[in-house]
Amino acid sequence: xxxxxxxxxxxxxxxxxxxxxxxxxxxxxxxxxxxxxxxxxxxxxxxxxxxxxxxxxxxxxxxxxxxxxxxxxxxxxxxxxxxxxxxxxxxxxxxxxxxxxxxxxxxxxxxxxxxxxxxxxxxxxxxxxxxxxxxxxxxxxxxxxxxxxxxxxxxxxxxxxxxxxxxxxxxxxxxxxxxxxxxxxxxxxxxxxxxxxxxxxxxxxxxxxxxxxxxxxxxxxxxxxxxxxxxxxxxxxxxxxxxxxxxxxxxxxxxxxxxxxxxxxxxxxxxxxxxxxxxxxxxxxxxxxxxxxxxxxxxxxxxxxxxxxxxxxxx
Ligand code: A2P
Numbered sequence: 001x002x003x004x005x006x007x008x009x010x011x012x013x014x015x016x017x018x019x020x021x022x023x024x025x026x027x028x029x030x031x032x033x034x035x036x037x038x039x040x041x042x043x044x045x046x047x048x049x050x051x052x053x054x055x056x057x058x059x060x061x062x063x064x065x066x067x068x069x070x071x072x073x074x075x076x077x078x079x080x081x082x083x084x085x086x087x088x089x090x091x092x093x094x095x096x097x098x099x100x101x102x103x104x105x106x107x108x109x110x111x112x113x114x115x116x117x118x119x120x121x122x123x124x125x126x127x128x129x130x131x132x133x134x135x136x137x138x139x140x141x142x143x144x145x146x147x148x149x150x151x152x153x154x155x156x157x158x159x160x161x162x163x164x165x166x167x168x169x170x171x172x173x174x175x176x177x178x179x180x181x182x183x184x185x186x187x188x189x190x191x192x193x194x195x196x197x198x199x200x201x202x203x204x205x206x207x208x209x210x211x212x213x214x215x216x217x218x219x220x221x222x223x224x225x226x227x228x229x230x231x232x233x234x235x236x237x238x239x240x241x242x243x244x245x246x247x248x249x250x251x252x253x254x255x256x257x258x259x260x261x262x263x264x265x266x267x268x269x270x271x272x273x274x275x276x277x278x279x280x281x282x283x284x285x286x287x288x289x290x291x292x293x294x295x296x297x298x299x300x301x302x303x304x305x306x307x308x309x310x311x312x313x314x315x
Contacts, residue, residue, distance in 0.1 A: 001040070001275055004202050004257055006154055006177055012073045012105070014252055015275040016041030017268070018206065018261030020048050021213050030263040031057035035067050037269055043180075043204070043259040044099065045077035045110055046091065047121075051098035059100045074101060075180075077110035077158060078143070081119045083134045088142035092151055107152040108180055109139055111159045112311065113302050128304025136164060137171040144174050154178065156202075159299070161313035162195035169199060180204040180259075184226055185250060185287045186294040193254070204257040207296050209244055211261075218301065224294060231286050241277060248274035250287050 003011035017034045019027060019042065027050045031042060035057075042058075044051055058074070061067050076099065082091035092107060114129040115122050122128060143155045156178030157165065169175045179196055183189050183205035196203050210226040226232065227243040236243045244260070244267070251258035252275050260271045279287075299311045309315065 001038070002252065004255070006202070007200065010105070010153060012202075012257060013039075013041040014257050015039075015248065015272060016043045016073065016075070016204075016257060016259045018043050018259035019050060019054060020045065020206070020261055021211070022048070022050060022261055022263050024050060024053060026263045028053045028057045030268065032061055032066075033265050034268050034272075035061045037265075037272055039268070039272060040067070040071050041073040041075075041257070041259075043075045043206075044095070046079045046082075046095055047077070047110065051076065051095055055098050055100040069101070073105045074099065075106040075108065076104050077108045078139070079115075080111050080113045081115040081117060083109075083114045083129075083136075083139040084117055085138050085142045087117055088139060089146060089149075089151075092146055096151065103150060104152045106154045106156060106178060107143060107146065108156045108158045108178060109136070109143065109160075111299075111302075112136060112157075112161075112164050113299075113306050122303070125304045128302075128306070130305040136168060140168050140172045140176075144172060147174060156180070158206075159311075162192055163313045165195065165199065165201060175199070176201055178202045178204060180206055182207045182295060182297050183251065183256060184208050184210065184247060185229070185232070185290040186224060186226065186292055187296075188254075188288060188291040190291070193256070202257065204259060205251045206259060208247055208251055208258045208260050211296055213261075214296070218297070220298075223296065229290060231290060235279075235283050235286070239277070241274075242270060245270060245274035245277060246279070246287075249277035249279050250284065252277075253279045253284055 002014040017039045076095045114134045119127040146152050154177045156176045158180040232243045232246050236246045262268045
């Protein structure tokens with residue numbers, strides 16, 4: 001398995017297990033199976049609502065001798081309702097408790113979107129606060145304190161534009177080391193990728209397979225199907241691989257981490273194997289040409305002061 005290297009030399013396996021949408025009653029087995037197959041990087045978040053079940057799977061796998069803590073890379077994310085200075089550490093401690101860990105390898109600000117403390121998932125504008133009321137640098141400084149305390153090894157962001165990353169680089173003491181964003185051939189994010197490379201920020205691609213199992217309320221009509229794209233299917237047929245594997249191999253070849261979600265043993269195995277596929281420059285060029293800046297996760301569900309324009313800092 002290839003790794004991405006952090007500034008201090010820490011290595012993060014380039015392909016990890018995504019756990020968004022991995023439901024109760026299925027995520028335990030998915031994590032146990034993934035660890036037996038050789039996955040060593042698990043991507044979690046408070047809002048996925050499954051960290052306690054994942055924590056039990058990690059604890060049981062370690063007790064069974066399948067894996068040791070040192071071999072694991074565990075990421076979690078701060079939810080939008082805990083951005084205030086005083087809320088960050090308690091939120092992290094809850095994730096650590098649920099995951100049955102004493103530290104995380106990586107903790108991310110999940111969205112540059114702020115809810116009132118403990119609001120969960122507010123249904124109206126009244127549950128939201130603006131970035132002027134709770135600035136990202138306030139949240140970031142509390143994240144930095146968690147690094148100093150040894151609760152997390154690395155900190156970063158998710159769904160951040162280059163402009164918002166730049167703000168934290170300028171305002172903070174520790175620079176964000178990771179930006180996790182939606183990335184796949186229809187949304188290659190090349191501009192953001194270039195910014196992150198230039199500034200020493202690693203990237204992780206979420207929804208690499210198009211997250212077809214999102215709730216209907218998060219879906220647009222007539223969405224494109226990544227695994228049905230003609231170019232992807234042709235390369236897959238030529239190489240006797242699956243379209244999913246080609247999508248994942250594309251992310252790996254770009255030097256971004258990638259976190260496909262599966263709860264199915266065959267697909268878990270297939271996805272892990274994809275990290276070993278080496279696409280040619282010609283194949284990469286064909287896939288890169290598919291980019292049309294299409295987002296599956298638009299952020300349009302956010303209310304209050306958040307518009308897609310100020311969320312992504314795009315016109
Ligand atoms: P399942 O969990 O039943 O395997 P994303 O990672 O972009 O969020 O996409 C996750 C979706 O893709 C889930 O519906 C998952 O279903 C499905 N999936 C994961 N791996 C594969 C694969 N190798 N081939 C086809 N579908 C896959």
